[in-house]
Amino acid sequence: MKSAVETLNPTRVRLTVEVPFEELKPSLDAAYKKINDQVTVPGFRKGKIPARVIDQRFGRGAVLEEAINDALPKFYTEAVNETELNVLGQPDVDITEFDDGNELKFTAEVDIRPAIEIPDYSGIEVTVDAIEVTDEDVEKSLEQLRDRFATTSAVERAAAEGDVVVVDLEASVDGEVLGDGIAEGVSYTIGSGQLLDGIDEAVTGLSAGDTATFASQLKGGSAAGKDAEVKVKVSEVQERELPALDDEFAQLASEFDTLEELRADSRKRLESMKQYDQATSAQEKVLDALIELTEVAIPEKLLKDEIETRTHNLEHHQFPQMGLTWESFLEREGKTREEYDAELEAQAVKGIKTQFILDELVTKEKLSVNQEELTEHLVRRAASSGMSPDQFAQAVVEGGQVPLLVGEVARGKALAVVVEAAKVTDSNGEVVDLSDEDEDAPAEAAEETTEAAAPADADAESDKA
Incomplete structure (x- = not known):
């Protein structure tokens, strides 16, 4: 031949x-x-x-x-x-x-895959927000913790914001009550925004036994995305009571004996969270700078397939789950279809460039992935998917996706190499040393960037095989 x-x-x-x-x-x-x-x-x-x-x-x-x-x-x-x-x-x-x-x-x-010349990335400089935890941040964290330990008691008065109401709901579309549009004994906190649009205004001011109707767009069920008339009946109004912020609360809500110990721990946790966010921001900005420096030709068909895959996932998976249509989705996003399509194409281009550049870096830097690194990555992915590590591992093996996970880990290591070579300073002008940050952060940040290109990568690998 x-x-x-x-x-x-x-x-x-x-x-x-x-x-x-x-x-x-x-x-x-x-x-x-x-x-x-x-x-x-x-x-x-x-x-x-x-x-x-x-x-x-x-x-x-x-x-x-x-x-x-x-x-x-x-x-x-x-x-x-x-x-x-x-x-x-x-x-x-x-x-x-x-x-x-x-x-x-x-x-x-x-x-x-296009030939890629990796530029000298040692001169990349980025600026990230300085880490600052204020007393207000700490108190807000404690208030959120108090909220989790709130108790409720029935009251004989009109419902107000912050109260919990127990309601019966009945949704109708075009005058017909939906078979799956009836719910009884639903507990709802007024002002939480976790149920239906319009319910807060409808139930505020109602007492036990009162009813009201309001218009709302249904978020799920057989009529998801449709406008409905919802009848709501309040069966009980409950007042929420927050525990006192004292040593007794600290003992109830944590392993600490005093409120001051709990407050110090809250500050430490907030600092750790902001350090993680700072590290992730640095990696994203370094990656953006690397993409800007590197010339990458994009295969037209690959880009077309990637856009079609993302659009299909949106229409057939995300929209049904969220009870959205293109019209309601674009209204929520405040964009026209043309504006959204342009953003989608830009995201697809960035995802493809990210994968090509980091894969080239893996080869250039002769990076490899050992079993321990792959296992740690698998555990992280399992946690984000809501599956146990064993279940996720079985699904990965049965789906022939092990090479994809290896690629994700390798690209994470490639990104870490570039970040290490870059100069990162905070908004106060201080140099940020990421070497002491959570070692999982680089891998997780790279996972987010490569995840955007995953459909294109999966097609490329399977077709090559």
Whole structure:
């Protein structure tokens, strides 16, 4: 077999492949066997029909077509390996010449990863917010903790903001009560915004036994996204009581004996959270700077597929879960469809560039992933997916996704190399040393950036294989 490569543009090539007829023999034999197993000819046992009889009855052309269809993927893969191409996606194959007994000639146009020259990234400088935890931040944290330990008691008065009301709900669309639009005994905190738009105004001022109606767009169920008239009946009004902020509360809500110890711990936790946010912000800004410095050609088909994948996921997975339509989604976002599509394309471009650049860095820096690093990453991914590590690991193995996880870890390490070489200062002009921060932060930040490019990466890896 002979193969040659013609570069069409920086991200697309045309492979020309010539295959001697004798190399088709294994596929021809397989084609005759397949047809033998599928057809019946009087006078011959199934599976024992001679090739000449198959040619007479079904045509030599049918056998050749079956053989070529079987052989093309193998010859294409051999040509890709022989020419050391890093292909993306499925090829467009065209048989240019073939006669029975003569060589097979075909071309395959396919996208490839572009050649990338990694620039000197040691001069990257970024600025992040300084870490500052105020007394107000600490008190707000303590108030949130108090809120978790609040108790309620029934009161005989009109409901006000902050009260808990127990309500019965009945939703109607076009005058008909929905089968799944009835709910009884629902507890709702006025002002929390966790139920239906319009309910706060409807129940404020109502006492036990009172009813009201309000208009709202349903967020879930059989009529998700539709405008409905909702009838609400208040069966009970409850007043929330917060515990006193004292040593007794500290003992109730934590392992500490005094309020001052709890307050000091709250400050320490807030500082740790802000350190993590600072580290993540630094990594994101360094990555943006690296992308800005690096020239990356984007394969048109890969970008088109990526945009289509993201749009499909939005329409068929996220919209149904959130009870949204394009109209309500765009209204919520305050954008036109054209503005959203432009943002989506920019995100897709950034995701693809991120993956290409970090993969090139992995190769340049000769980075590898050991079992411990892969396991730690798997545990993090499992936690974010809501699955146990064992369940997530099984799903990854069964789905053939282990190489993708290895790639995510490797890209995280590549990003850490660039961040380490960059100069990071805070808004106070102080140099930020990220080496002492949570060692998981670089990996998790890289995971977020590579996650955006995951569909394109999955397609590329599976198609290459």
